[in-house]
Amino acid sequence: xxxxxxxxxxxxxxxxxxxxxxxxxxxxxxxxxxxxxxxxxxxxxxxxxxxxxxxxxxxxxxxxxxxxxxxxxxxxxxxxxxxxxxxxxxxxxxxxxxxxxxxxxxxxxxxxxxxxxxxxxxxxxxxxxxxxxxxxxxxxxxxxxxxxxxxxxxxxxxxxxxxxxxxxxxxxxxxxxxxxxxxxxxxxxxxxxxxxxxxxxxxxxxxxxxxxxxxxxxxxxxxxxxxxxxxxxxxxxxxxxxxxxxxxxxxxxxxxxxxxxx
Amino acid sequence: xxxxxxxxxxxxxxxxxxxxxxxxxxxxxxxxxxxxxxxxxxxxxxxxxxxxxxxxxxxxxxxxxxxxxxxxxxxxxxxxxxxxxxxxxxxxxxxxxxxxxxxxxxxxxxxxxxxxxxxxxxxxxxxxxxxxxxxxxxxxxxxxxxxxxxxxxxxxxxxxxxxxxxxxxxxxxxxxxxxxxxxxxxxxxxxxxxxxxxxxxxxxxxxxxxxxxxxxxxxxxxxxxxxxxxxxxxxxxxxxxxxxxxxxxxxxxxxx
Numbered sequence: 273x274x275x276x277x278x279x280x281x282x283x284x285x286x287x288x289x290x291x292x293x294x295x296x297x298x299x300x301x302x303x304x305x306x307x308x309x310x311x312x313x314x315x316x317x318x319x320x321x322x323x324x325x326x327x328x329x330x331x332x333x334x335x336x337x338x339x340x341x342x343x344x345x346x347x348x349x350x351x352x353x354x355x356x357x358x359x360x361x362x363x364x365x366x367x368x369x370x371x372x373x374x375x376x377x378x379x380x381x382x383x384x385x386x387x388x389x390x391x392x393x394x395x396x397x398x399x400x401x402x403x404x405x406x407x408x409x410x411x412x413x414x415x416x417x418x419x420x421x422x423x424x425x426x427x428x429x430x431x432x433x434x435x436x437x438x439x440x441x442x443x444x445x446x447x448x449x450x451x452x453x454x455x456x457x458x459x460x461x462x463x464x465x466x467x468x469x470x471x472x473x474x475x476x477x478x479x480x481x482x483x484x485x486x487x488x489x490x491x492x493x494x495x496x497x498x499x500x501x502x503x504x505x506x507x508x509x510x511x512x513x514x515x516x517x518x519x520x521x522x523x524x525x526x527x528x529x530x531x532x533x534x
Numbered sequence: 535x536x537x538x539x540x541x542x543x544x545x546x547x548x549x550x551x552x553x554x555x556x557x558x559x560x561x562x563x564x565x566x567x568x569x570x571x572x573x574x575x576x577x578x579x580x581x582x583x584x585x586x587x588x589x590x591x592x593x594x595x596x597x598x599x600x601x602x603x604x605x606x607x608x609x610x611x612x613x614x615x616x617x618x619x620x621x622x623x624x625x626x627x628x629x630x631x632x633x634x635x636x637x638x639x640x641x642x643x644x645x646x647x648x649x650x651x652x653x654x655x656x657x658x659x660x661x662x663x664x665x666x667x668x669x670x671x672x673x674x675x676x677x678x679x680x681x682x683x684x685x686x687x688x689x690x691x692x693x694x695x696x697x698x699x700x701x702x703x704x705x706x707x708x709x710x711x712x713x714x715x716x717x718x719x720x721x722x723x724x725x726x727x728x729x730x731x732x733x734x735x736x737x738x739x740x741x742x743x744x745x746x747x748x749x750x751x752x753x754x755x756x757x758x759x760x761x762x763x764x765x766x767x768x769x770x771x772x773x774x775x776x777x778x779x780x781x782x783x784x785x786x787x788x789x790x
Contacts, residue, residue, distance in 0.1 A: 302708030310716055317734025318724035319580050326585075334731075453567045460575025472594075475578030 279379040286370075286383020290357055291390045303349045303452075304391060305398060312342040312402070315465065327469050331496050336408040339399050340492035341464035343420070344484065346395035347428040348455045352448065354388030355435020359445040377530065381436050381522055385429050392428025396421040403495070416494030419504070426511045427487050433518025440525035464488045486510035543635045547643025551651060554617075565609050565651075566658045573602035573659055576724070577666060583725055590726050591755040595668040599659065600750035601723040603679060604743070606655030607686040608714035612707070614648040615694020619704045627788070637785040645691045645778075652687035653680065668754060675753020678763060682750050685770045690714045692777035699784030721747045742769035 294301055312335075320334040331337045358381070361367045370380045400410065400417055410417050439448050459465070461475055462484040471479055479485050490507020493500065573595075581594040591597050621627045630640055656679065664670070671679065694710035701709075720737045721744040722730065730738060738744050749766025752758055 302712065306708065306712050307715075310712060310719070314716075314719040314734065315724065317730055317732050317737075318719070318722075319583060320731035321586055321725060321729040322580070322583055324586060325582060453571050456571050456575060460571070460579055466579045470582045472578050472581035475575075 275376075279376045282375045282379045283383045283386055286380065287386030287390065290354065290384050290387025293357060294353065294387065294391060304346055304353060304395065308342045308346040308349070308395075308399075309402065311345065312338055312399070322466070322470075325470055327467070329467055329496070332409050332411075333407070335403060335406055336496055337492070338465065339403045339408060339495050340488050341459075342402075343396055343399045343424055343491055344427075344462070344464045344488045345455075345459055346399065347392050347424050348431055348459065348484075349452075350388055350391035350395055351428055351432035351435050352451055352455055353391070354384055354432045355439045355448040355451070356445050357387075358384045358436050359439035359443060359448045362439065362443040363445060371530065377526055381440070381526065384436060385432050388432035388435075389425050389429045392425040392432075393421060395428070396424035408495070410495050411498040412494030413498075416499050419494045419499060420491055423487070423490050423504075423507055423511070426515075427491075427507075430511050430515035430518055433515060433522055437518055437521035437525045440522060440529050443529070458482065458484055462488055483510040483514060540636065540639045543633075543639050544643040544646060547640065548647045548650065551644075551647030555651065555654075565606065565613060566655045568609055569602040569606035569655055569659050570662050572605060573598060573662060574666070580724055583729075586725070586729055588726065588728050593667060593669055593755070595663050595666050596754040597751065598724075599663040599668045599754055600679075600747050601718060601721070602659045602663070603656050603683055603750060604686050604718045604747065605715070606659055607652040607683045608690045608718050609711065610652040610655060611648045611687040611690020611692075612694045612710040612714050614644055614691040615696075615698040615710045616704055616707045618644060618695050619698040619702065619706060622698065622702045623704065631788065637788075638782055641692075641695065641778075641782055641785050644695060645688045645781075648687045648691035649684040652683050656680065656683040671753025672758060674758045678753060678758065678766075679750055682746060682766065682770065685774060686746065689770065689773045689777055692774065692781040696777065696781040696784045699781065699788050717741070717743050718747075723747065742773055745769040 316335045323334050461478040462482040468479045486506040487510050489503040493503040697706050745765040752762040
């Protein structure tokens with residue numbers, strides 16, 4: 273068996289392990305699915321009249337507009353959850369045992385990210401299904417839905433990489449868990465839940481430059497207007513930017529961990 | 535009849551919660567941070583909803599602050615359930631149950647501690663709200679705020695404790711938090727009832743917590759009146775009676 277094959281098997285095994293771990297523990301799955309679904313339901317019913325505001329973009333319904341925000345929220349929580357799980361593995365010494373094995377160290381991190389990516393796919397499927405069940409159109413049709421799933425998965429891996437880097441650097445689940453409120457701060461300061469032009473300052477200005485806004489708009493475009501590529505390019509660039517940063521952070525954190533042992 | 539030693543036990547349990555706060559001050563941070571972030575975030579996001587015709591105030595911070603206050607109380611109460619589950623897992627509750635203290639006394643100690651602890655996030659949220667332009671509710675409005683926060687935390691603590699006593703595991707924590715969050719948000723949290731849509735409007739109409747939100751909100755968006763206050767008191771009393779009975783039943787059924 274070649275070295276590449278061995279590492280792919282490791283990545284697959286660790287990916288399956290992290291998916292099973294998440295679905296076995298309700299405290300891990302609840303924030304990823306329950307909270308974003310709850311907020312989607314409440315915000316759609318509570319603030320649904322917002323579509324009548326002057327300047328609100330033309331949408332079929334507020335639910336259709338909000339789907340991208342819910343997906344974004346869910347993928348960020350999935351990414352954070354992956355980081356927490358990696359930190360728990362480090363705390364328990366499981367990662368040290370893997371590092372001692374004759375496999376690539378990066379495949380250990382990649383395995384965790386595969387699990388995180390699977391959660392991203394699940395989040396996209398879940399919210400697209402919710403949207404369809406409750407009457408929201410996916411204007412881009414099946415190709416649009418596939419773009420939403422692909423973009424969500426890529427964004428989950430990119431943002432999950434940041435969580436993994438922090439887990440590798442600190443080795444403490446409590447620190448990664450501490451990022452939970454920060455996720456909401458970044459989300460509220462993006463266009464996840466409302467059009468940028470109607471947000472209140474200073475949130476409006478921050479949302480304009482927040483990379484998450486670009487990703488949200490990229491996910492929203494196939495749902496609300498169809499596939500025209502206007503926002504998609506910005507989203508892909510934002511995901512690529514975050515992925516590059518997270519890759520550099522993870523490599524640095526991994527080197528530090530292997531050099532110092534903690 | 536309440537005996538002196540019962541009061542001493544309740545005071546000891548409240549004191550234990552206070553010591554936890556003093557020794558691990560960081561433990562109170564999430565309870566303060568979550569409602570504050572939600573308040574600031576939702577205000578930045580949905581602030582322009584006041585431009586809709588039929589909105590009852592032109593100040594969204596004033597409209598939103600009651601929800602964040604109750605959210606803080608809900609999270610604090612839910613944390614009591616999580617702590618109780620931890621005490622069950624670690625065997626601490628068994629030692630309490632082995633003592634001659636009646637079960638209702640143990641429960642009262644836990645719930646009272648939650649009520650007092652809820653003043654911390656409430657004060658933090660209020661200060662932030664005034665900082666971003668929420669109206670002053672008046673002294674009577676402020677008294678209603680703190681009274682409602684204390685009782686809401688008690689409701690949440692009873693609800694979360696009944697779950698902790700049932701599941702005997704901290705894994706039930708999301709259920710405790712999500713339950714309270716749903717109860718508080720399925721009200722006129724973001725907009726007046728007339729501007730709400732679909733099923734949520736129907737749910738908010740019958741949700742007793744809507745009356746509580748309205749009772750707290752009145753001071754921030756207008757004046758305080760008895761007509762707006764008593765339905766909230768009645769709703770809270772009803773909820774406390776139900777979840778209090780449930781948690782007491784759970785405590786009495788918990789065997790050593």
